[in-house]
Amino acid sequence: MPCAFSMISGRRVEQEKVTDALPRFGRVDLTADPPPVPEGLRFPMWLKPALSYSSELAFGVEDEEEFRKAAAEIRDGIARVGRPFEHVLDRVDLPPEMDGVGGQVCLAEESLTGIQVAVEGYVHQGEVTVYGTLDSIDYPGSPCFLRHQYPSALPPDVVARLHDVTRRVMTRIGFDSATFSVEYFYDPGTQQVSLLEINPRHSQSHAELFQYVDGVPNHHCMIALALGTDPAMPHRQGEYAMAAKWYYRWFTDGAVRAVPSPEDIARIEREIPGVRVHVIPEAGQRLSGLSQQDSYSYEVAHIFTGGDDEEDLRRKFDRCVAALGLAIDEPGEGPHA
Numbered sequence: 001m002p003c004a005f006s007m008i009s010g011r012r013v014e015q016e017k018v019t020d021a022l023p024r025f026g027r028v029d030l031t032a033d034p035p036p037v038p039e040g041l042r043f044p045m046w047l048k049p050a051l052s053y054s055s056e057l058a059f060g061v062e063d064e065e066e067f068r069k070a071a072a073e074i075r076d077g078i079a080r081v082g083r084p085f086e087h088v089l090d091r092v093d094l095p096p097e098m099d100g101v102g103g104q105v106c107l108a109e110e111s112l113t114g115i116q117v118a119v120e121g122y123v124h125q126g127e128v129t130v131y132g133t134l135d136s137i138d139y140p141g142s143p144c145f146l147r148h149q150y151p152s153a154l155p156p157d158v159v160a161r162l163h164d165v166t167r168r169v170m171t172r173i174g175f176d177s178a179t180f181s182v183e184y185f186y187d188p189g190t191q192q193v194s195l196l197e198i199n200p201r202h203s204q205s206h207a208e209l210f211q212y213v214d215g216v217p218n219h220h221c222m223i224a225l226a227l228g229t230d231p232a233m234p235h236r237q238g239e240y241a242m243a244a245k246w247y248y249r250w251f252t253d254g255a256v257r258a259v260p261s262p263e264d265i266a267r268i269e270r271e272i273p274g275v276r277v278h279v280i281p282e283a284g285q286r287l288s289g290l291s292q293q294d295s296y297s298y299e300v301a302h303i304f305t306g307g308d309d310e311e312d313l314r315r316k317f318d319r320c321v322a323a324l325g326l327a328i329d330e331p332g333e334g335p336h337a
Contacts, residue, residue: 018168018171018172019168021192021194023109023194024040024042025038025107026038027107028074028106028108030071030075030106034071035067035068037067037108038108044110045109045111046059046061047059047061047070047071047074047106048106048109049105049106050106051081051082056081056293057077057078057295059295082104082105083103088103089102112194114189115185115186115187115188116137116185117134117135118183118203118206119133120133120134120182120202122179123175124176124225125176125177128167128171128175130163131214131221133150133162133163134149134152134206135152136149137149139297143296144249145247146247147245147246147247148244149242150206150242150244151213154186158186162186162193165184165195166182170198178200178201178222179218180200182195182197182199202218206218206245208245209245212240212274212306213236214235214238215237240308241308242308242310242312243304244304244305244313245302246302247299248299248300248302248321249297249300250287252330254328255284255328256281256282256284256300257284258325258326259279260326268323271323272316272319272320275304275305275306277303277304277320279301279324300326300328301324303320305320
């Protein structure tokens, strides 16, 4: 019988396989010195904690030297999220395959190529409903997100395949009475779909996008499930045809010299319809002191845009960046050097 794998424990679980659309992966033994590369995996690959968010402590590695360096950084930082989660695990009855695994687990997975896409939905009384598919676009030449965009620009037949895999996987794992967000890569050259990860929750980063396009944020489904009411989302009842969450990033450390005031932000949001802005650092703060950042950049602002099409979204983002007036002194520059 074909087998599925537990992506946390790395142990074989005897179940009928519902998909092989996933990268090769393995658990990294952080107690070993140095940690060995999991058997059967090839470079390039990604190392990351199984429990994390915002790509914190996720590293792309090309060889064993980079593997060891990344594993050491993950070992030093994995407890920040993993240790509190172990207090939750201590209070629930875990299945046998999770015995002794704990919350501080590091995974290695072979790198994927193509377009990253997220499928959001919920399971209610055993029935899987998908309500949205979003594209995630990186900065050119970087693994860091530039924007999430809704709805997906992928062809309808590809979106249908993603929905089919999602329904089968969420049914197989027995997920129920909650929302989810499943991330994939789609390679247009090979037509291959690969499942990257399952998030047992909806994405708060996508909330404004659903409100712009469908009329309500995706929080609606989780709240409805908790209240026992109909979790169905409205469809295309929002003000805009498309929406995006943009990540305005800085790729070197620096000290923040100037940020827009609340009045400045309110003015920008009035002057550019369909825009919301959240600036992250404060004046005088060093970017390396920001929490919850990925391994390659610093988020300095989140900019949400609703518009008629992708070009409209891009124009609004560019206008916002120009209007914000963020000033950051890089090392060797300005009074904070």
